[in-house]
Amino acid sequence: MSEINKERNYTLTSFDKVRIVMVNTTEPGNIGAAARAMKNMMLSELYLVAPSNFPSAVATARASGADDVLSSATVCSSLEEALVGVNLVIGASARQRNIKWRQLDVIETCSEIQSIASKENQKVAVVFGTENSGLTNEELDLCSTLMTIPGNPEYFSLNVASAIQVFAYQNYVSTLEGGFENTPGELANFDDLNSFYKHLEQALEHIDYFDAKKPQSLLMRRLRRLFGRSMPEKEEVAILRGILNKINPYNP
Amino acid sequence: MSEINKERNYTLTSFDKVRIVMVNTTEPGNIGAAARAMKNMMLSELYLVAPSNFPSAVATARASGADDVLSSATVCSSLEEALVGVNLVIGASARQRNIKWRQLDVIETCSEIQSIASKENQKVAVVFGTENSGLTNEELDLCSTLMTIPGNPEYFSLNVASAIQVFAYQNYVSTLEGGFENTPGELANFDDLNSFYKHLEQALEHIDYFDAKKPQSLLMRRLRRLFGRSMPEKEEVAILRGILNKINPYNP
Known part of the structure; x- marks a missing residue:
């Protein structure tokens, strides 16, 4: 299978409908690395909820050539603010919780995103929590779906930018697969x-x-x-x- | 879908047969981040060819809890040395080259790795080049297959640890055999x-x-x-x- 042929198959616009939201990020290097990960995989919409240190020279250095993603990032004071207008809110989380969220692995999540994004005006946010502890229960309450990334059951400690890299890669790959189903009516936002x-x-x-x-x-x-x-x-x-x-x- | 059920399906031994080789890595932070990416996805065999700075406190800090991967890493002076005993050498490269290598994307590569690793005693190395320029032609000459990671055709500049993260994730996913089932609580009848x-x-x-x-x-x-x-x-x-x-x- 040729890389070039595959690259021609993506639906350009579906990338514009995916918003990455980083909540309470403490290390500016992770914000830069996330921007680079995103741009490599065609994503550009970055929302930062109360970052500890942004803008920052460290973030810009780590972003490498993706400083345009950083400079167009939207800084918000609350997660609610970062989610306005979004139709599907997905929270990234490694853990199973007692309370039953709707849980999808990253592959299932991305194929769902393709189907949501195939409708005009429908947007998706994927929310990543703070470095040490991830999303709080209050933050997860704002998510309708929880995305898990499969991995080592004995050591699961993905860096936040690495998690964004994995998601962005999987999302890119999912756009190559074509055949998007249309969701029925317009989803509530x-x-x-x-x-x-x-x-x-x-x-x-x-x-x-x-x-x-x-x-x-x-x-x-x-x-x-x-x-x-x-x-x-x-x-x-x-x-x-x-x-x-x-x-x-x-x-x- | 239960993460736990899925996690039980991998073939444990196949992870031990995949060696990550980093050539002339200049930033110790990238070595640490690679170790962390690997351990999250069950990989543990890291070979470092002439790293600029290793061991290093920066690498250890970035490795987070994956310092065991760092401390058991093998430092070599040449790529040849790092490939001894390996059955399939795969070079990671973003670029299409004039010279025709056998090229597979990362998904195809990982499914090939599964088939190689299913045989006892067969090992695979995946080789990642230096930060700024990737693998040289001389290094690629030692590889029998070139692995490409799909992404933005206008900006393809994956950080080396991010490329290892994507590979390690895809390799992990490829080990999972079928059957991602949803196992919520008891469904209403x-x-x-x-x-x-x-x-x-x-x-x-x-x-x-x-x-x-x-x-x-x-x-x-x-x-x-x-x-x-x-x-x-x-x-x-x-x-x-x-x-x-x-x-x-x-x-x-």
């Missing part, structure tokens, strides 16, 4: 879902659903997982909102 | 779901959700599809039933 969850929580408070036995945050997390897994369409979220309005109109 | 939908419909009637504008059966169908897509577990259906009970207890 992060904002739609987030305000649906807020409305849901408010309505459940209104009907006195929460009680002392089970912590509210845990129940909300399970409900987010449940709805997140089905990747609701905009229209479906509107139906759900209509139900909630009957229970309790939303007053944010 | 048809009866659970069916009585949940009946309860849901009754509760929606109770709150006067349905109106003349939209047919009730159509709305129920959309809700079924939405919940059905997420393949709810028994426990999740129980949570949803708890919510419905607060709205309207079920009287079938």
